[in-house]
Amino acid sequence: MPTTTAAQKRARAKLEYDAFLAGCPSRQLLDRISDKWVALILAALAGDDSTGPRSLRYSELSRRLAGVSQKMLTQTLRSLERDGLVTRTVTPTVPVTVTYDVTDLGISLQRVMLGLKEWAEAHMGDVLTNREHYATRES
Amino acid sequence: MPTTTAAQKRARAKLEYDAFLAGCPSRQLLDRISDKWVALILAALAGDDSTGPRSLRYSELSRRLAGVSQKMLTQTLRSLERDGLVTRTVTPTVPVTVTYDVTDLGISLQRVMLGLKEWAEAHMGDVLTNREHYATRES
DNA sequence: CAGGATCCCGCTAGATACTG
DNA sequence: CAGTATCTAGCGGGATCCTG
Helix, strand or coil: CCHHHHHHHHHHHHHHHHHHHCCCCHHHHHHHHCCCCCHHHHHHHCCCCCCCCCCCEHHHHHHHHCCCCCHCCCCCCCCHCCCCCCEEEEEEECCCCCEEECHHHHHHHHHHHHHHHHHHHHHHHHHHHHHHHHCCCCC | CCHHHHHHHHHHHHHHHHHHHHCCHHHHHHCCCCCCCCCHHHHHHHHCCCCCCCCCEEEHHHHHHCCCCCCHHHHHHHHHHHCEEEEEEEECCCEEEEEECCCCHHHHHHHHHHHHHHHHHHHHHHHHHHHHHHHHHHC
Protein backbone atom coordinates (compact mmCIF):
# COMPACT_ATOMS: atom_id res chain seq x y z
CA MET A 1 0.00 0.00 0.00
CA PRO A 2 1.56 3.27 -1.05
CA THR A 3 0.49 5.19 2.04
CA THR A 4 3.94 6.76 2.14
CA THR A 5 3.37 8.62 -1.10
CA ALA A 6 2.72 11.97 0.48
CA ALA A 7 5.76 11.87 2.72
CA GLN A 8 7.89 10.63 -0.15
CA LYS A 9 6.75 13.42 -2.40
CA ARG A 10 7.60 15.99 0.27
CA ALA A 11 11.01 14.45 0.80
CA ARG A 12 11.67 14.50 -2.92
CA ALA A 13 10.54 18.09 -3.23
CA LYS A 14 12.86 19.01 -0.40
CA LEU A 15 15.81 17.33 -2.06
CA GLU A 16 15.13 19.13 -5.28
CA TYR A 17 14.82 22.42 -3.46
CA ASP A 18 18.03 21.80 -1.59
CA ALA A 19 19.78 21.05 -4.84
CA PHE A 20 18.40 24.24 -6.28
CA LEU A 21 19.66 26.16 -3.29
CA ALA A 22 23.08 24.56 -3.45
CA GLY A 23 23.39 25.64 -7.06
CA CYS A 24 22.21 29.17 -6.50
CA PRO A 25 25.05 31.67 -6.93
CA SER A 26 23.67 34.02 -4.30
CA ARG A 27 23.47 31.21 -1.80
CA GLN A 28 27.03 30.17 -2.56
CA LEU A 29 28.22 33.72 -2.13
CA LEU A 30 26.46 34.03 1.19
CA ASP A 31 27.98 30.81 2.38
CA ARG A 32 31.35 32.10 1.32
CA ILE A 33 31.33 35.49 2.99
CA SER A 34 29.51 34.42 6.10
CA ASP A 35 32.54 32.44 7.18
CA LYS A 36 33.56 34.13 10.34
CA TRP A 37 37.00 35.24 9.15
CA VAL A 38 36.60 35.84 5.44
CA ALA A 39 35.48 39.43 5.81
CA LEU A 40 38.28 40.23 8.21
CA ILE A 41 41.00 38.65 6.10
CA LEU A 42 39.77 40.38 2.97
CA ALA A 43 39.57 43.68 4.79
CA ALA A 44 43.08 43.26 6.16
CA LEU A 45 44.57 42.41 2.76
CA ALA A 46 42.60 45.07 0.94
CA GLY A 47 43.64 47.68 3.47
CA ASP A 48 41.42 48.34 6.50
CA ASP A 49 41.93 52.06 6.35
CA SER A 50 42.02 53.92 3.10
CA THR A 51 45.41 52.65 2.04
CA GLY A 52 45.40 50.28 -0.89
CA PRO A 53 45.88 46.50 -0.98
CA ARG A 54 48.92 45.14 0.78
CA SER A 55 50.79 41.88 1.19
CA LEU A 56 50.66 40.29 4.59
CA ARG A 57 52.53 37.36 6.01
CA TYR A 58 50.84 34.53 7.82
CA SER A 59 52.05 35.73 11.18
CA GLU A 60 50.98 39.29 10.45
CA LEU A 61 47.47 38.15 9.63
CA SER A 62 47.49 36.06 12.75
CA ARG A 63 48.35 39.12 14.81
CA ARG A 64 45.84 41.43 13.16
CA LEU A 65 43.01 38.94 13.66
CA ALA A 66 43.78 38.39 17.30
CA GLY A 67 40.91 36.00 17.91
CA VAL A 68 41.53 33.48 15.15
CA SER A 69 43.00 30.03 15.72
CA GLN A 70 45.77 28.79 13.44
CA LYS A 71 43.48 26.12 12.19
CA MET A 72 40.76 28.50 11.08
CA LEU A 73 43.22 31.02 9.69
CA THR A 74 44.92 28.38 7.58
CA GLN A 75 41.66 26.80 6.56
CA THR A 76 40.11 30.11 5.56
CA LEU A 77 43.19 31.22 3.65
CA ARG A 78 43.26 27.92 1.77
CA SER A 79 39.67 28.23 0.74
CA LEU A 80 40.17 31.82 -0.35
CA GLU A 81 43.18 30.79 -2.38
CA ARG A 82 41.23 27.92 -3.89
CA ASP A 83 38.50 30.32 -4.97
CA GLY A 84 40.97 32.72 -6.53
CA LEU A 85 40.29 35.49 -4.07
CA VAL A 86 43.79 35.62 -2.63
CA THR A 87 47.19 34.37 -3.75
CA ARG A 88 49.71 32.55 -1.64
CA THR A 89 53.38 33.14 -2.29
CA VAL A 90 56.12 31.04 -0.73
CA THR A 91 59.59 32.55 -0.61
CA PRO A 92 62.21 29.89 0.22
CA THR A 93 64.18 31.91 2.71
CA VAL A 94 65.18 30.25 5.95
CA PRO A 95 62.90 30.03 7.70
CA VAL A 96 60.32 30.06 4.96
CA THR A 97 58.32 33.22 4.25
CA VAL A 98 54.72 33.08 3.07
CA THR A 99 52.82 36.14 1.92
CA TYR A 100 49.20 36.56 0.96
CA ASP A 101 47.76 39.06 -1.49
CA VAL A 102 44.24 39.82 -2.56
CA THR A 103 43.46 39.26 -6.24
CA ASP A 104 41.40 41.50 -8.52
CA LEU A 105 38.46 39.19 -7.96
CA GLY A 106 39.00 39.50 -4.24
CA ILE A 107 39.10 43.26 -4.49
CA SER A 108 35.81 43.36 -6.36
CA LEU A 109 34.28 41.19 -3.68
CA GLN A 110 35.72 43.43 -1.02
CA ARG A 111 33.92 46.35 -2.62
CA VAL A 112 30.63 44.53 -2.28
CA MET A 113 31.46 43.91 1.35
CA LEU A 114 31.99 47.62 1.79
CA GLY A 115 28.38 48.10 0.70
CA LEU A 116 27.34 45.76 3.48
CA LYS A 117 29.50 47.65 5.90
CA GLU A 118 27.87 50.93 4.97
CA TRP A 119 24.39 49.56 5.44
CA ALA A 120 25.46 48.09 8.75
CA GLU A 121 26.84 51.37 10.00
CA ALA A 122 23.76 53.24 8.85
CA HIS A 123 21.03 50.89 10.03
CA MET A 124 22.29 48.31 12.51
CA GLY A 125 21.59 50.80 15.27
CA ASP A 126 17.91 50.81 14.35
CA VAL A 127 17.88 47.04 14.26
CA LEU A 128 19.40 46.81 17.71
CA THR A 129 16.93 49.34 19.05
CA ASN A 130 14.04 47.34 17.63
CA ARG A 131 15.52 44.24 19.17
CA GLU A 132 15.57 45.79 22.62
CA HIS A 133 12.04 47.15 22.39
CA TYR A 134 10.86 43.74 21.34
CA ALA A 135 12.54 42.21 24.36
CA THR A 136 11.13 44.65 26.91
CA ARG A 137 7.51 44.56 25.87
CA GLU A 138 5.10 41.97 27.12
CA SER A 139 2.05 40.42 25.47
CA MET B 1 55.66 31.83 39.67
CA PRO B 2 53.74 33.74 37.03
CA THR B 3 54.78 31.49 34.18
CA THR B 4 51.20 31.58 32.92
CA THR B 5 51.42 35.27 32.15
CA ALA B 6 51.92 34.82 28.43
CA ALA B 7 48.99 32.45 28.01
CA GLN B 8 46.80 34.65 30.16
CA LYS B 9 47.64 37.71 28.15
CA ARG B 10 46.74 35.92 24.95
CA ALA B 11 43.47 34.70 26.40
CA ARG B 12 42.65 38.21 27.54
CA ALA B 13 43.50 39.70 24.18
CA LYS B 14 41.27 37.13 22.54
CA LEU B 15 38.35 37.99 24.77
CA GLU B 16 38.76 41.67 24.01
CA TYR B 17 38.95 40.95 20.34
CA ASP B 18 35.89 38.77 20.47
CA ALA B 19 34.02 41.51 22.28
CA PHE B 20 35.13 43.95 19.63
CA LEU B 21 33.89 41.60 16.94
CA ALA B 22 30.57 41.05 18.68
CA GLY B 23 30.00 44.79 18.77
CA CYS B 24 31.00 45.41 15.18
CA PRO B 25 27.98 46.40 13.08
CA SER B 26 29.31 44.69 9.98
CA ARG B 27 29.79 41.46 11.88
CA GLN B 28 26.28 41.65 13.25
CA LEU B 29 24.89 42.26 9.81
CA LEU B 30 26.78 39.32 8.40
CA ASP B 31 25.51 37.09 11.16
CA ARG B 32 22.01 38.29 10.42
CA ILE B 33 21.91 37.76 6.68
CA SER B 34 23.92 34.58 6.63
CA ASP B 35 21.08 32.75 8.32
CA LYS B 36 20.10 30.20 5.77
CA TRP B 37 16.55 31.46 5.27
CA VAL B 38 16.75 35.19 5.83
CA ALA B 39 17.68 36.01 2.26
CA LEU B 40 14.94 33.78 0.87
CA ILE B 41 12.23 35.15 3.12
CA LEU B 42 13.21 38.73 2.41
CA ALA B 43 13.31 38.02 -1.29
CA ALA B 44 9.89 36.38 -1.18
CA LEU B 45 8.31 39.25 0.72
CA ALA B 46 10.04 41.92 -1.31
CA GLY B 47 8.97 40.23 -4.54
CA ASP B 48 11.28 37.73 -6.20
CA ASP B 49 10.53 38.94 -9.65
CA SER B 50 10.17 42.62 -10.41
CA THR B 51 6.81 43.00 -8.75
CA GLY B 52 6.84 45.07 -5.58
CA PRO B 53 6.59 43.97 -1.95
CA ARG B 54 3.69 41.71 -1.08
CA SER B 55 2.05 40.20 1.95
CA LEU B 56 2.44 36.49 2.42
CA ARG B 57 0.81 34.12 4.84
CA TYR B 58 2.74 31.64 6.89
CA SER B 59 1.64 28.74 4.76
CA GLU B 60 2.47 30.58 1.56
CA LEU B 61 5.98 31.23 2.77
CA SER B 62 6.23 27.62 3.79
CA ARG B 63 5.31 26.55 0.28
CA ARG B 64 7.62 28.97 -1.50
CA LEU B 65 10.58 27.91 0.61
CA ALA B 66 10.04 24.25 0.06
CA GLY B 67 13.06 23.10 2.04
CA VAL B 68 12.44 24.90 5.31
CA SER B 69 11.16 23.22 8.46
CA GLN B 70 8.33 24.86 10.42
CA LYS B 71 10.70 25.39 13.26
CA MET B 72 13.25 27.31 11.26
CA LEU B 73 10.62 29.27 9.37
CA THR B 74 8.96 30.38 12.58
CA GLN B 75 12.25 31.06 14.29
CA THR B 76 13.58 33.11 11.40
CA LEU B 77 10.35 35.07 11.04
CA ARG B 78 10.38 35.84 14.76
CA SER B 79 13.91 37.14 14.63
CA LEU B 80 13.16 39.24 11.57
CA GLU B 81 10.13 40.68 13.31
CA ARG B 82 12.17 41.35 16.41
CA ASP B 83 14.70 43.27 14.36
CA GLY B 84 12.03 45.34 12.68
CA LEU B 85 12.66 43.90 9.24
CA VAL B 86 9.23 42.33 8.80
CA THR B 87 5.87 42.80 10.47
CA ARG B 88 3.53 40.08 11.65
CA THR B 89 -0.20 40.66 11.45
CA VAL B 90 -2.73 38.36 13.07
CA THR B 91 -6.27 38.48 11.73
CA PRO B 92 -8.67 36.71 14.10
CA THR B 93 -10.64 34.86 11.49
CA VAL B 94 -11.38 31.22 12.08
CA PRO B 95 -9.03 29.62 11.65
CA VAL B 96 -6.61 32.42 12.38
CA THR B 97 -4.81 34.17 9.51
CA VAL B 98 -1.27 35.47 9.88
CA THR B 99 0.40 37.61 7.26
CA TYR B 100 3.93 38.87 7.02
CA ASP B 101 5.12 42.06 5.34
CA VAL B 102 8.53 43.52 4.82
CA THR B 103 9.18 46.91 6.45
CA ASP B 104 10.99 49.89 4.95
CA LEU B 105 14.08 48.83 6.84
CA GLY B 106 13.70 45.36 5.43
CA ILE B 107 13.37 46.75 1.93
CA SER B 108 16.54 48.76 2.29
CA LEU B 109 18.32 45.63 3.45
CA GLN B 110 16.87 43.71 0.57
CA ARG B 111 18.42 46.24 -1.79
CA VAL B 112 21.83 45.55 -0.31
CA MET B 113 21.19 41.86 -0.80
CA LEU B 114 20.47 42.55 -4.44
CA GLY B 115 23.99 43.96 -4.71
CA LEU B 116 25.28 40.67 -3.39
CA LYS B 117 23.14 38.80 -5.84
CA GLU B 118 24.51 40.79 -8.75
CA TRP B 119 28.09 40.12 -7.74
CA ALA B 120 27.25 36.47 -7.31
CA GLU B 121 25.73 36.21 -10.75
CA ALA B 122 28.62 38.07 -12.32
CA HIS B 123 31.54 36.38 -10.57
CA MET B 124 30.55 33.16 -8.83
CA GLY B 125 31.22 31.34 -12.08
CA ASP B 126 34.84 32.45 -11.97
CA VAL B 127 35.10 31.37 -8.37
CA LEU B 128 33.76 27.93 -9.14
CA THR B 129 36.12 27.60 -12.08
CA ASN B 130 39.06 28.50 -9.88
CA ARG B 131 37.85 25.99 -7.35
CA GLU B 132 37.85 23.19 -9.90
CA HIS B 133 41.25 24.03 -11.26
CA TYR B 134 42.60 24.04 -7.75
CA ALA B 135 41.16 20.60 -7.16
CA THR B 136 42.52 19.03 -10.34
CA ARG B 137 46.10 20.21 -10.09
CA GLU B 138 48.70 18.38 -8.09
CA SER B 139 51.83 19.62 -6.31
C1' DC C 1 57.86 30.61 10.57
C1' DA C 2 53.94 28.45 8.73
C1' DG C 3 51.44 25.22 9.07
C1' DG C 4 49.48 19.65 9.64
C1' DA C 5 47.01 16.28 12.46
C1' DT C 6 43.85 15.08 16.29
C1' DC C 7 40.66 15.26 19.73
C1' DC C 8 36.62 17.05 21.42
C1' DC C 9 32.76 20.01 22.76
C1' DG C 10 28.77 23.15 22.08
C1' DC C 11 25.38 24.60 19.33
C1' DT C 12 21.96 24.29 16.10
C1' DA C 13 19.27 22.51 12.37
C1' DG C 14 16.03 19.03 11.54
C1' DA C 15 12.60 15.35 12.55
C1' DT C 16 8.67 14.21 15.14
C1' DA C 17 4.66 14.83 17.88
C1' DC C 18 1.25 17.82 19.89
C1' DT C 19 -2.13 22.23 20.26
C1' DG C 20 -5.46 26.50 20.24
C1' DC D 1 -3.95 27.30 9.98
C1' DA D 2 -0.07 28.57 12.47
C1' DG D 3 2.41 27.48 15.31
C1' DT D 4 4.96 25.11 20.20
C1' DA D 5 7.77 21.50 22.54
C1' DT D 6 11.23 18.09 22.80
C1' DC D 7 14.97 15.15 21.46
C1' DT D 8 18.94 14.05 18.92
C1' DA D 9 22.70 13.71 15.57
C1' DG D 10 26.04 16.18 12.98
C1' DC D 11 29.51 19.36 12.44
C1' DG D 12 31.79 23.82 12.70
C1' DG D 13 35.29 25.50 15.25
C1' DG D 14 38.65 25.82 19.21
C1' DA D 15 42.49 23.78 21.94
C1' DT D 16 46.45 21.15 21.82
C1' DC D 17 50.44 18.78 20.18
C1' DC D 18 53.68 18.01 16.48
C1' DT D 19 56.82 19.14 12.09
C1' DG D 20 59.76 20.73 7.81
